Amino acid sequence: MITQMKKVSVITIRSARTGTLQALRDLGVVHIFTDRADSDSGDHLREQKNHIDRAISIIPGPEAKPKAADSPFQGDEAVDPALDIAQELIEGAERRAQLEDEKDRLQRELERLAPWGEVDPQVFADLQDKGVEARLFEVPADKAAEMIPRLPNVTVLNRDKRVVRVLAVSLGSGEFPGDLAEIPLPDRSTGEIGEALTELDREMAGIDAEAEARQKDLPLLLAAQEQLEQDLEFARVAQTMEHDRALEWITGFVPFDQVDAVTAAAKENGWGVVVRDPARDEHVPTQLRNPKPVRIIQPVFDLLGTVPGYRELDISFFFLLFFVVFFAMIIGDAGYGAILLGGTLYASLKARAAGRPLGNGSILMIVLSSATVIWGAITGNWFGYAPLNNLPVLSSFVIPGISIDSETSTEMIQYMCFIIGTVHLSIAHVWKFLRGLREQPKIAALAQLGWLSMVLGLYYLVLQLVIDPEKYPMPDFAVPFIAGGLAAVILFGEQQEGTGFLAGVGRGVAGIITTILDGISAFSDIISYIRLFAVGLATLAIAEAFNSMAGGVAESLGGVGGIVAAVLILFLGHTLNLAMGALSVVVHGVRLNMLEFSGHLGMEWTGVEYAPFKTR
Template sequence: MIEKMKKLTLIVTEKERDSFIQQLRTAGVLHIKPSQSPVSCDINTVVEQLTIVDRAISILTPYNHKLGSVRDSSDAAYVELSRTIANKHSQLEELDSLRKTLEAQLNWYSGWGTVSLEDIKRFEQKGIFLSFYKTSPDEYKRIKGTAPIITIKKEKHLIWFVEICYKEPSVLPFEKIELPEISYQKLKADLEKISVAQQGIFDYFTANAAYFPGLQNYQKKMQANLKLLQVKHGMHEESQFSYVQGYCPEKFLKVIIEVAEKSAAGYVIEPPDDVSDTPVYITNPKWIRIIDPIFKFMNTFPGYDEHDVSLVFLIFFSIFFAMLIGDAGYGLLFLGITFLVRQKYKTAPSEPFFLLYTLSILTIIWGAITGSWFGFEKIAQLPFFNSLIIAQLSSFSEGSRDNIISLCFLLGAIQLTIAHILKGLRIANSIKVLAQLGWISIIWGMFFAAGTLVLGNPFPAYGGGLLITGIGLVLIFANFQKNIIKGSVSILPNLILDVISSFSDVVSYLRLFAVGYASAIMSASFNEMALAGGVDSVVSGLIAATILFLGHSLNIILGFMAVIVHGVRLNMLEFSGHLGISWNGKYYQPFDGIEHGREQKGENNE
């Protein structure tokens, strides 16, 4: 859930300011809102040093695996070391650029041979001019015999040749091939020097990788120092006092009050005056927080005055994932890979792994009840696997198509209904809540309309009543005011479009069937392609195995793409659109250098 926040203004004397800021950081619960743009020479110095250290860490990262004994150093030495590393990396880039230039010239010699530039110059001094050309075989035949020509190389579509002219340069109607500026011997020598210089820099990076952990620690120290300075110089000063503003969850107010009283600071606590600027702090039980990696991956966050839909998102995203992947064999594969990776990275955050466990298990369940095991119908016909199949949903039954489409529409209607229920709960004490009941009625009317238009099901008699009742409730109560006609007329144009849109939103869930069906057909097709000729030799077995591996790998990749494009979309657009979530919220980042936007702080809510 989204925790309630309070806006705080804390006033402290200039004498106590530095100590007070340190205590605020130790408390680690106040999200700072600068009262003015933080500007100071100290900030500029730290930013400059941090930029250099960041670059040094980035440069040394590839060498970190070669780390032997760890070394430590002083702060000043770390800055100087970072400068040296950055300078050497710049030298490395310059050497690499020069190497590419020289190699381009060396390539000329690989085509024309180790021509002596000195000899060519001596020939020119005696009135003998050599001109280098490339042309097509047809053009070459046309000019051959008109001038002294030496053929250097013949290719299928290109002839390399040299024309010899006396007293004046060539006048052939072709573009001359320019000679390199440096001789072959000097190019080889220069490239060797560059290689030695580059290796020296690589060795330097390898030797100083021992300072990598120390540089990382110094980087964190500098980041904390920078944030401290930004808070200090972001405080507004008035006479002998300074004040800082920020936001704090209600549950942590006691901590801030204790800090203020300890520093003899004054404070003002008030409700947030701008919800768009108020950070969001979400707390959920651990089993719901497994969906957080998806939100972080998409970099989306609800606004302070919006809904936390973590639970709804988790439930429906998991179902959508299972239906889009659609194969129990793939689910088993995902489950096994997740388990093995988890064993290797036991200290990694647990949420992504438990999310993958959940998605894998639901995929196995959906694949089992539809009879999809790597697209092989014969596996589904085995007694045990056949007993798991729900006949009405079987992937290999022609009659199941309409049932799965109906299930997709049902899931859509349920999820959109939940959106309007959540929206209605916010205004439960207002008569406008009836408009949300109206939208629920419209959605279920559109559910039956989708069944009629897409599947040819008979439209129930009460379906029209649902639509008429729903439209009436929305028309009257969505913008309810004393003058009912005026309120209704003002929303009528948008209402027409929204009603039509609600139909397309329900039908949009058809994508779950379409993608899952395409995946099943694709896997079955690759199976047939691989095994159609039989497997009666080692070679045919290898060919079949290769086709199966590549085919199912491609199908899995396309399945993951479908999850991102379609599974996420149904939650982020259709569902969120009906709920009114804009996903433009701000993370709650308390002044302690750690992000807590979707993490617990100071309590266990499992």
């Protein structure tokens, strides 16, 4: 459920500005939008925080996650010593980057000189002092016979299919052709370059060791990071304050049941407070409050980074309900579900033993994996191995019509997918109809009944076109459902408050092409639920393929070697299949909720999560 918000303005005198903001932060219930704050505000704080952030990223992460609470200094006292440490780390990182660049340059130089063996420029300089000019040349192999005679006193050092490498020596007045590729000498010998690389590695290792030694300072850096984040937020909030002569005020949003806390604080601090409902066009933060059983879906929303708009709908319950079904059908394997369930229970028991509460994510995984076990059991799918259905216990769970070894399972599961899709989309339009009855003009809500009628009629069209037209003929009422629904959408879909009925009908007729295209989209949306069958079938097919492969290897190799190879194939194959199934849940299971269902609800997910200004 989306919590009702109130817009509040807190008014104070200019001299009490800082104290007012501190009291509001301590109160911790007012959401203040700071995205329009002056971008120049808090530049110094932002720079300091960037230094701390960079320093934390430089230190290699320890095995035990550090906590700011373990820092010897807290609050403002942590900032200065943390900045000193950060400066040292950043200087070390910059020096290391310079060393990396130098190392890269020297390694390229060694690679360039490698075909020539040991090269010392000092030897060439000594020869030149004695009047002997020695140079290195690369000559194309296919032109060596023509070019090499043009060089004085040539010695061939080595050759390959592409080039011939030669040393040419001029005694006194000899000249070198200017059109041949001369190899420039290095600024130091290859031996000295190798020594320099060793020294660079030693210095970089020292810098890395210093950074690792700073792991003990991570709590201090984290404490400073938290303090600077709060200071930055304080600066941004202060920048949003408006003023007129001696008065200043700040405006934000609070949940309806926190208004009394704001008014009580106003009496205590001598503020003026104005409380009103948000206007229709105002951007309002969204706070979701759901019962504990529904709240377990929140980790999925957090992962997706999606928040419904304040005036949109909270689909948490239906998202959870259908996501559980989608997850079970996409993974589809009771064996995989049992593995997920066992792993989740093990991790949960370890967390409880360590004194940590059971999180929503763990509870969600228990529900999802349990549903997968149930679906896999009734379809007889245990690691894609149908003979397991013959076991006495497992066979008792199987529903013959949808079993993996049943000839009717394909048609029946497709049929179930279309029923699920139709129910899912119908819920969206019924819900939107009921919400529309609370808005003006109420008559516009009838368009949702039109969409509901279209979805129900299109369902029968999908059955006929996709499954079997003989088994699932179009009933007589299907076409009137589609046509009548389309007419209702045209008549009522564009009705607006303050305009006449006929004007709304005119707008609907003008947009008839868009409405027809939306109807076609609804048809494809129902069909898209077949992805539950298709992805589940793919998971089964891959499992069966790896089972067959393992059986073939065990039979061909025989003995212990064959058994070991088969077990390895089964382990790797089913692990890969399970990972692909999990990815498919994200791609397909989430999509059906976030696109198909949400699209029929008219959801845009434009919300901003309620995040009150408070001490964190």
